[in-house]
Amino acid sequence: MVSGLQLSKHGSTPFEDPALYRSLVGALQYINITRPDVSYSVNNLCQFMHSPTVAHFHALKRVLRYLKGTMHLGLQLRQSPTLVVNGFSDADWAGSPDDRRSTHGYCIFLGSNLVSWCSKKQRVVSQSSTESEYRGLVVATAEITWLQHLLQELHVHLPKPLKLWKGDRGRCKDCKIIPNENLTIHHKFLMMNLKIKQQGRKKALYERSRIK
The missing domain is CATH 3.30.420 (Nucleotidyltransferase; domain 5)
Structure with missing residues (x-):
């Protein structure tokens, strides 16, 4: 999502396929297990699953494009010298x-x-x-x-x-x-x-x- 973007349930036309939106956002919730960098974006998109709009779907596609371009990233656990x-x-x-x-x-x-x-x-x-x-x-x-x-x-x-x-x-x-x-x-x-x-x-x- 664009930095500073504030999604709202008003100001845009309803999305024609709410089931598709819910399916994609629901799948994104599993990505949070290894991709904490999209945690905020996914949480924001989940707030409009009951009535998504075209603006919400555009923001969703932007997250998907970001994930496609950063498939090499992920949560890695390494040995740490200190447990602080x-x-x-x-x-x-x-x-x-x-x-x-x-x-x-x-x-x-x-x-x-x-x-x-x-x-x-x-x-x-x-x-x-x-x-x-x-x-x-x-x-x-x-x-x-x-x-x-x-x-x-x-x-x-x-x-x-x-x-x-x-x-x-x-x-x-x-x-x-x-x-x-x-x-x-x-x-x-x-x-x-x-x-x-x-x-x-x-x-x-x-x-x-x-x-x-």
């Missing part, structure tokens, strides 16, 4: 033009190997870019914590603490991830912290309006 776990999380804000919901994504590396990744639209509408980033961090933290417990059960020693990095630092100034041996960020705590900060901003704006 690094996670990367990012999220947009109100990226969907239809319901204004945000999309978050993460990828987790064990050494130099990519072992887990995800791109998914958030279930609720975020009121700010900070809230969108927080929700993405919560999902990434749950995954990286699960990976930590799995490695512990397999008696795999991690030489360094787990690290979770967030993208777009300017949009999430209130987020601070301090990695430690027991990396846990509780969703309830994060949302409570976010609500307190939002209430503080609203109160400050209210006081300014009263002064005026």
Whole structure:
């Protein structure tokens, strides 16, 4: 898909063969197992399987042409000198033009190997870019914590603490991830912290309006 392209269920004529669209997009979901580079595009296309349009089918064909031209690429696992776990999380804000919901994504590396990744639209509408980033961090933290417990059960020693990095630092100034041996960020705590900060901003704006 073209960078920055926002697909919508409006603005284009309905596709004449919805069954073909559903069949092709359904097949693309299996490619995510070895091609994480198309995870976002496939997730975006899956959101319009109930009523695809011509614009959606054009975007689908672009993904297929990309895969045809990059058949030599794939997910490769190599021996890594160190078993250091690094996670990367990012999220947009109100990226969907239809319901204004945000999309978050993460990828987790064990050494130099990519072992887990995800791109998914958030279930609720975020009121700010900070809230969108927080929700993405919560999902990434749950995954990286699960990976930590799995490695512990397999008696795999991690030489360094787990690290979770967030993208777009300017949009999430209130987020601070301090990695430690027991990396846990509780969703309830994060949302409570976010609500307190939002209430503080609203109160400050209210006081300014009263002064005026």
